[in-house]
Amino acid sequence: MKALVQRRYGSAAFGDLDVPVPGSGEVLLEVRAAGVDMGTWHVLTGKPYLMRILGFGFRGPKTPRPGRDVAGVVTRIGPGVTEFAVGDEVFGTCEGAFAEYAVAPVSRLARKPAGLSFTEAAAVPISGGTALQGLREVQAGQRVLVLGAGGGVGSFGVQIAKAKGAHVTGVCSTRKVELVRSLGADEVFDYTKADFTGTYDLILDCGGNRPLSRLRKASTPRGTVVLVGAETDGSLTGGLERALRAVALNPFVSQKLVMLMSTERADIFDELRVLIEAGSVKPAVERTFPLPEALEAIEHVYSRRSLGKVVVTI
């Protein structure tokens, strides 16, 4: 099978590999689509360097097969698997999604939402799951601010907060204003013209790297600031140092400052499936790239030109 292979940080190429065999608790998928997000770029480049110490592999990537978000068809069942059968259409996360076949643990798979294409389904797991976990405590009637609302996580964040009955304000650059509005945001700030105003019960920060003091000022006294991520030019710690400072500051301030470390689990993907099937959430896929152009797809996301989500189709 054709697959993207990465032997060291910063370089990957397509090669011919044997189709993998599913182990216990795993299934083999015929991959139909693979989602791309900022995390894909980080794992490919090994930047910021701090992540190499945090377990992604010091000298080179621990997993030589990039691509995590996946949607496809179960073609073989590993020992002990009862959750899925051959022919089932699923979505979730795996290692090596930029390939014709991939093995995925059933603990990270759910049934593909009815009415969603494989392309749309592959856009959901990491970005949708991260937004869902970041918005856990939102109650109906609360005011929610989503920074980076036109990006992968943000585009799900706006819709999930709306589904919970919140008043949602999105922040993005000019090109993304229409998208964020179409996702249901009650208000949209184009930060290239004027930065956001107001106070919020929960701030989901998916982009922009604003100082913690700025975020706390925009938060109600008992509000929550969820730091999802921020891209900086720094190769050493990237946007992580701000999140680490938030953790250190948290015990001393009235607001709750959270460094989000999202997890990938079948029950989270099932929760997203329910929201999608209810019509509350629809993945905003801007563009697809064929498998041989997977590296261009990753570069497109890194360039910040993407609106919502980008998907590689197989």
Ligand SMILES: NC(=O)c1ccc[n+]([C@@H]2O[C@H](COP(=O)([O-])OP(=O)(O)OC[C@H]3O[C@@H](n4cnc5c(N)ncnc54)[C@H](OP(=O)(O)O)[C@@H]3O)[C@@H](O)[C@H]2O)c1
């Ligand atoms: N903590 C976790 O578990 C977790 C999980 C997933 C992702 N992440 C991280 O979260 C971040 C977002 O991920 P993503 O996949 O959503 O990336 P993305 O698709 O690139 O979206 C990020 C958005 O940030 C926006 N942005 C940049 N500068 C901004 C500013 N000054 N104000 C407001 N928005 C600004 C960009 O939009 P504009 O073009 O509008 O500027 C972009 O749309 C990344 O750093 C990623 O690594 C963390």
